Amino acid sequence: MTENRTEEKTKKLRGIAxxxxxxxxxxxxxDRSRVKILYQYLIGEQQINREVERFREALNTSKEQIAALKNKIPEQIKKHVYILDTQLMILDDSMFSNATVNTILDEKINAEWALKKSVQNIERLFSQIEDPYIRERVADVEYVAERVLRNLAGKEQESLSEINERVIIVAHELSPADTSSINIGKIMGFITDVGGRTSHAAIMAQSLKIPAVLGLETATREVRDGSLLIVDGNTGEVIIDPDDDLIISYQERQLEHKRFESRIIRTSHLPAETVDGFKIAVRANIEFLEEVATARDHGAEG
Known part of the structure; x- marks a missing residue:
């Protein structure tokens, strides 16, 4: 993605609106960096059962964590609870769990290494699928594996639900578990290095009606914690450390956007009819099922 400077301090990044x-x-x-496996080692016969037990404990802990997230999911995104259900199904799927257990048994390696190898095999299978939507669902497997790996390693992540100030989240990527735990009273919006319009993060942001720009590539390297940001979810532009003129300009755009949105919502359910009485059918051209609610709110009849 492109980057340029309006002055020495201010930076502009462009991603996907x-x-x-x-x-x-x-x-x-x-910090949403992936867990690095520091130890890959062979184990003796007497250690095999313990490694299998460690993996199953991490698996069960992961199930409990996702089930707890389901119970706390914000009302606005309850219709997307199926995303967490999918992760629970993966954790129960023998293709996922048995593959790792069998790798521990057959290759006599530690649980972390076995899990990594199993996921790599699953990724290879998904890469051969022609349907792009199904192929991209390998991300669900990767999210689940990352959670299990963190539980194996004993490394916890900061939950977005614990954030108690008004901020814009900056992350390499956000998992469905992350976006499901967003406190909409505190999280103004978010930007990420990776992701696009088909990602779970995009779908959740639209449902929560908070601005988001994804696919910025270098956001986590360019943005310092506490930096002032302008995020334009309409154009995909992010401005880091804007000057006063830019802040004033975007405050005006922000106000105009809110006025425009209010006008649209206020009149969206009035009949679409010309002054001479000709009725017009208002239809929405959508890419994803999740966009139906937004289209309906803005007056679409079909």
């Missing part, structure tokens, strides 16, 4: 709206606020940098 995933959810509309304009926000100005403080950045909160969230």
């Amino acid at each position: 995933a959810s509309p709206g304009i926000i100005i606020g403080k950045a909160r940098l969230i």
Whole structure:
């Protein structure tokens, strides 16, 4: 993605406009880097059962964590609870769990290494699928594996539900578990290095009606924790440390966007009819099922 400077301090990044709206606020940098497997080692016969037990314990802990998230999911995104259900199904799927257990038994290696190898095999299978939507669902397997790996390693992540100030989240990527735990009273919006309009993060942002820009590639390297950000979810532009003129300009755009949105919502359910009485059918051209609610709210009849 492109980057340029308006002055020495201010930077502009451009990504994918995933959810509309304009926000100005403080950045909160969230570490969502993948767990690195520091130890890959062979185990003796007497250690095999213990490694299998460690893996199954991490699997069960992961199930409990996702089930707890389901119970706390915000009302606005309850219709997307199926995303967490999918993760629970993966954890129960023998293709996922048995593959790792069998790798521990057959290759006599530690649980972390076995899990990594099993996921790599699953990724290879998904890469051969022609349907792009189904092929991209390998991300669900990767999210689940990352959670299990963290539980094996004893490494906890900061939950977005624990954030108690108004901020803009900056992360490499956000999992469905992350976006399901967003406190909409505190999280103004978010930007990520990766992701696009088909990602879970985009779908959740649209449902929560918070601005989001994804696929920025270098956001986590360019943005410092606490930096002032302008995020334009309409154009996909992110401005880091804007000057006063830019802040004033975007405050005006922000106000205009809110006025425009209010006008649209206020009149969206009036009959679409010309002054001479000709009725017009208003239809929405959508890409994803999740966009139906937004289209309906804006007056679409079909």
